[in-house]
Amino acid sequence: MPDQLITHLRHVDLAVPDLSRQQDFFTNAWGLSAEHSDTGIAFLAAEGSPEQYVVRLREAADKRIDLIAFGAGSPSDVDALAGRLAVAGVTLVTEPGTMTTPGGGYGFRFFDNEGRTIEISAEVAVRRHRRIEAGEHVPVRLSHVVVNSANPEETRAFYEKHLGFRLSDILMHPRMGEMMWFLRINAWHHSLAVARGPHPSLHHASFELRGLDEYLRGTGKLLRAGVEKIWGPGRHLAGNNTFSYFLDPHGNTVEYTTELELVDEDAWHPHLYDFSDPAVSDQWGTANAMDEFVARKSFNDPDRGLFVAPPV
Template sequence: MTERLVSHLRYAALAVPNFEQERSFFSTYWGLTEVHAEEGLSYFAAEGSSEPFILRLRDDEKRIDLVGFAVEGRDDIHALADKLRAEDVQFVHEPQELDGFSGGYGFRVFDGDGRVLEFSTGYQTREARKIREREPIPAKLSHVVFNSANLAQSAQWYIDHLDFSISDSLIRPDGVDMMHFMRCNATHHSLAIAQGPHHSLHHLSFEMRGIEEWMRGAGKILRSGARMIWGPGRHNAGDNTFAYFLSPAGNTIEYTTELAVLDEDTWSPHRLNIKEVSNQDQWGTAQEMSELIARESFNDIDKGLFVAPPV
């Protein structure tokens, strides 16, 4: 089994031009808890997660600010930083005490496409609680998906530098790769990368307690007036349920549950043909994936590449 220095996904941070509207949506409808706020900056936690926050919103031009991953301890932080430095990865800042909300110790780098990644340890955690039966709120952040104009190059960066592994791939009928599902632990994927027309956010996925809570959550979001762009259904890759919506800022966000946990010693990646409907949705309850649906998640070109966010 691969020994990795990155332990798990912590949070996603987005900048949005309609900050107050997006902030209200995630707290009022999506089911996250605002745990800290400053001028033009808001941090949201999931009640089922001990992470101090899983989503950060910032008032600015639309972009991915950064994605945060956890590392077990300071020795591992320095080992990872030394590795990345030796591999000529571009740093935003070196390992240091982090002075933002929840603190910790860590560093930031640009990935191969120019997105900012943070690796941290020693941050303050919060007390998680069990999500109640039929409570339609997220338990945690499940995964982050990027669009890339060069899928192979983008995915290889995470393999080479962070020791991520490909769990499964979606392919076209002619065998061309369309999407890689990537893991940093036994969970099927905490990161996925899709072939798109440009670099951008594809979607953020939030895990629910179970099927009942997932369905009730989807109904709640539909009643809020948000548009479901795909679902409800059940993917083949990862075996997880899906219901995709558009946030007020035009970002795709997903409710999911039951994402597969793998035996990494025995798992072999699958290459799944996107034209086989059961590979898109095992249940057949969601509309068949089409170019129109796919286009919804191409999103706006990320203008934050190789530009560090101010916080």
Template sequence: MTQRLVSHLRYAALAMPNFDEELEFFTQHWGLTETHRDGDTAYLAAEGSPEPYIVRLRRDDKRIDLVSFGTKDREDLLKLADKLRAEDVQFVHEPRELTQPGGGFGFRVFDGDGRVLEFSTEVTLRESRKIREREPIPVKLSHTVFNSANLNESAQWYVDHLDFTISDSLVLPDGSELMHFLRCNSTHHSIAIAKGPHHSLHHMSFEMRGIEEWMRGAGKILRAGTRMIWGPGRHNAGDNTFAYFLSPAKNTIEYTTELQILDEDTWHPSRLDISQLSTQDQWGTASEMSELIARESFNDIDKGLFVAPPV
């Protein structure tokens, strides 16, 4: 089994001009809890996760501020920093004490496309709770997906520098790659990278307690007047359920559950033909994937590439 220095996904941080509208949606409808506010920056936790927060929202031009990952301890974090430095990865800042809610010790770098990645350890965790049966709120942040104009190069950066592993890939009938699912632990994917016209956020996904809670959550969001752009269904890659919506900032966000846990010693990645309907949706309940549906998640060009966020 691969011994990785990155242990898990922590949170995703986004900026958008309609901060108040986005914050209201995530707290009043999506099911996250605001735990800290610093002016025009809000920190949102999931009741089922011990992470201090799983989403950070900030008022600014629309962009991905950063995606944060954890390491097991300070020793692994410093080893990772040494590795990335030796590989000429560009640092935003060197390892230091962090001042954000939950504190910790960490550093930030730019990935190959210019997105900011944070790695941290010794974070003060919050008191989480078990999500109740039929409670339609997220347990945790499941995964984040990026659009990239350089799909294979973007994915290879995570393989080469962070020791992520490609779990499965989606391909077109001619064999050309459309999406790579990458893992940093036994969960099928913590990130994925999709082929797009530009670099941007494809979607953020939130894990629900189970099928019942996932369906009730999707119904709750529909009743709030938010449009479902694809779903409900069940993917082949990852074997997880999906229901995709557009937030007020026009970011695609997903409720999911039952994302596959792999036996890494025996798992072999598959190349799944997207033209096969069972690849798109095992159940056959979602609309067939089309160019129109795919376009919904192309999103706006990320304005934050190779620009460090102010917080």
């Protein structure tokens, strides 16, 4: 396994046909703040996060993941990662260099094994952010991103071998075998997870709220606003985090969560959890059952952006 040069998750970038409707959802319903926006593109920040933005939206004919971005410790770490990927035969979309997105920095992009565009950057300017106060039900940060994979074992191996991700836990089913792998790049239980699915796509993007009260207030606000909930509220066993899953206007699943587990890196051993046990999916027993409807929604539409780099 390579050195742990990646430090954290920065943002997830989505392309959608109806930018104004998507932006309205993420700002007025979901609680992000629009900054640095321009014609055909919007950069959305979380009030409690030092990242310049946690979601980027771009107007396009095809719905797709534009890219998933991670931070590195220094420009030399960026160069080291790019060099290792190139030697391993991974396609670099851009060579390491000065970035023109908000906050600048130094970074590069590449295609992962299934064709998703991944960005690694360092020295991005810190955004002026603030402490989220008690009762404020707005996202503090982007917690994690989960992707569907048609070849999840290979995808897991790619991120472990080339990028230094570590396995935290696995979900399995007696009939279907291993189904989801939780991968971490720091002490958070997972920043990325890989789910077995019929095609590569976004499974969900998850946003951390301040605490349990704020998580439930946020969940309730969305329910009162008529946003479609597909699963929750509840508490997972893997990661020990709460969950409420909703659909955005383009059918992407987005999650409110809180209290994601921080693991002791020296003592942690991955668990193999059987999610046919209802307590694995939801320790509280408050969420609706994980059924075929929830699974179908989580499969999402096939990603139209594989091995096609976003224009910006």
